[in-house]
Amino acid sequence: MSLIVQKFGGSSVADAESIKRVAKRIVEVRKAGNEVVVVVSAMGDTTDELLDLAKKVVPFPSGRELDMLLTAGERISMALLAMAIRSLGVEARSYTGSQAGMVTDAQHGSARIVEVSPKRVREALDDGAVAIVAGFQGFNRGTGDITTLGRGGSDTTAVALAAALGADVCEIYTDVDGIYTADPRVVSSARKLDRITSEEMLELAATGAKVLYIRAVEYARRHGVTLHVRSSFNNNEGTLVVNPIEGENVEEPIVTGVAADLSEAKITVVGVPDTPGKAAQIFTLIARTNVNIDMIVQNVSSASTGLTDISFTCPKSDAHAAMEALTAQKADIGFASLQHDDQIAKLAVVGAGMRTNAGVSAKLFTALFEAGINIEMISTSEIRISVVTRADTVNDAVRVVHTAFGLDGEVEAVVHGGTGR
Ligand code: ASP
Ligand code: MG
Numbered sequence: 499m500s501l502i503v504q505k506f507g508g509s510s511v512a513d514a515e516s517i518k519r520v521a522k523r524i525v526e527v528r529k530a531g532n533e534v535v536v537v538v539s540a541m542g543d544t545t546d547e548l549l550d551l552a553k554k555v556v557p558f559p560s561g562r563e564l565d566m567l568l569t570a571g572e573r574i575s576m577a578l579l580a581m582a583i584r585s586l587g588v589e590a591r592s593y594t595g596s597q598a599g600m601v602t603d604a605q606h607g608s609a610r611i612v613e614v615s616p617k618r619v620r621e622a623l624d625d626g627a628v629a630i631v632a633g634f635q636g637f638n639r640g641t642g643d644i645t646t647l648g649r650g651g652s653d654t655t656a657v658a659l660a661a662a663l664g665a666d667v668c669e670i671y672t673d674v675d676g677i678y679t680a681d682p683r684v685v686s687s688a689r690k691l692d693r694i695t696s697e698e699m700l701e702l703a704a705t706g707a708k709v710l711y712i713r714a715v716e717y718a719r720r721h722g723v724t725l726h727v728r729s730s731f732n733n734n735e736g737t738l739v740v741n742p743i744e745g746e747n748v749e750e751p752i753v754t755g756v757a758a759d760l761s762e763a764k765i766t767v768v769g770v771p772d773t774p775g776k777a778a779q780i781f782t783l784i785a786r787t788n789v790n791i792d793m794i795v796q797n798v799s800s801a802s803t804g805l806t807d808i809s810f811t812c813p814k815s816d817a818h819a820a821m822e823a824l825t826a827q828k829a830d831i832g833f834a835s836l837q838h839d840d841q842i843a844k845l846a847v848v849g850a851g852m853r854t855n856a857g858v859s860a861k862l863f864t865a866l867f868e869a870g871i872n873i874e875m876i877s878t879s880e881i882r883i884s885v886v887t888r889a890d891t892v893n894d895a896v897r898v899v900h901t902a903f904g905l906d907g908e909v910e911a912v913v914h915g916g917t918g919r
Contacts (some may be wrong), residue, residue, distance in 0.1 A: 500666040505537040505656035509673045510730040512542035521582035537656040540571025561606030572632035589627040600636030609645035614662035653714035661721035671730035673914045676737030680756045682911030689907035693738045701882045705846035706759030731914040750851035753903040759844040763817040766809040769834025772799035787823045789816040793877045843892035846884040865902035
């Protein structure tokens with residue numbers, strides 16, 4: 499007997515038919531003798547619809563009330579799914595995040611899990627029931643209020659429950675067959691991976707891969723939870739996200755996947771005096787504004803002017819705050835002007851085998867050059883190379899790079915539905 503945590507995303511429970519289909523699947527696994535805990539997201543695009551609704555009522559809803567509103571989405575799907583499972587003759591009980599013991603900090607909209615005490619979930623399992631838990635939510639002990647974990651947070655709920663219950667596996671059901679070498683919606687020749695290391699998955703998630711959320715991957719890595727990403731539309735094996743044992747001798751692919759991210763903007767601080775302390779001053783200021791910086795590039799300063807340009811990327815939604823903070827300190831820092839560009843995209847190639855292979859960047863840059871794509875910024879880690887290019891050509895860039903690294907598969911990737919989440 500295994501303890502299996504299964505997470506179903508919004509597109510897998512989008513309507514009554516889908517809920518009944520998912521219920522059947524869960525019942526099969528339960529009847530095979532396994533203990534089953536299910537985590538659900540809100541049906542289809544419910545969360546977005548609730549957000550739109552709130553914004554029609556007030557432009558800036560309070561965090562507390564927004565969380566109260568959004569958690570309703572998961573309550574709907576969990577109750578409907580429990581009904582569907584019971585109608586198939588298997589006992590099922592649904593629980594909100596608080597009932598399932600998901601304790602978080604008090605940060606509305608992006609709360610972090612600080613403790614998981616799934617007592618009632620464990621009791622349900624002991625009674626032979628399937629436990630259904632609302633994803634993406636918890637509560638704070640201090641305030642006693644309901645919180646949400648941030649968009650896509652149901653993945654994290656599932657992983658946290660799997661860790662707390664000592665589950666054998668955490669299955670993430672989605673609308674594609676697993677993790678691909680690139681987004682199959684963009685690259686039709688993308689190949690499904692049988693396995694990927696959590697380290698590689700972290701890099702891919704950080705550079706735009708939407709199949710798994712970065713916080714869920716981090717949590718799984720820290721707690722040694724094995725993730726299995728698979729389709730809710732068939733019974734095929736998906737992709738295992740594994741934590742390889744240190745020193746284990748596995749042949750690692752040089753490039754495992756290509757990802758793209760359109761959510762960032764580029765800010766350039768023009769004409770910064772090239773003297774010690776200026777970068778410190780600029781980035782201390784940005785950090786105080788709580789803006790998350792990603793890539794940074796400083797140009798070589800020209801000897802005649804003693805001035806340099808510093809560019810960085812940050813989430814589009816943070817760019818305004820960063821610009822305001824910098825403008826307020828313009829005289830003090832002594833720069834000439836600011837440029838803001840939100841038509842950029844970040845493309846990254848990731849692979850654990852890069853560590854021991856030269857020539858990966860040469861191949862990447864050559865492929866981009868041959869496709870006529872200009873590179874504006876470059877940054878690297880041990881197992882990743884990222885470049886900034888124009889947003890309107892990034893999908894072409896992903897396809898070209900995917901081909902250049904020999905990642906194209908023979909069959910067309912199947913996308914079963916949904917919008918990528
Ligand atoms: N329903 C929430 C969202 O759309 C949480 C999730 O899907 O994981 O972000
Ligand atoms: Mg969702």
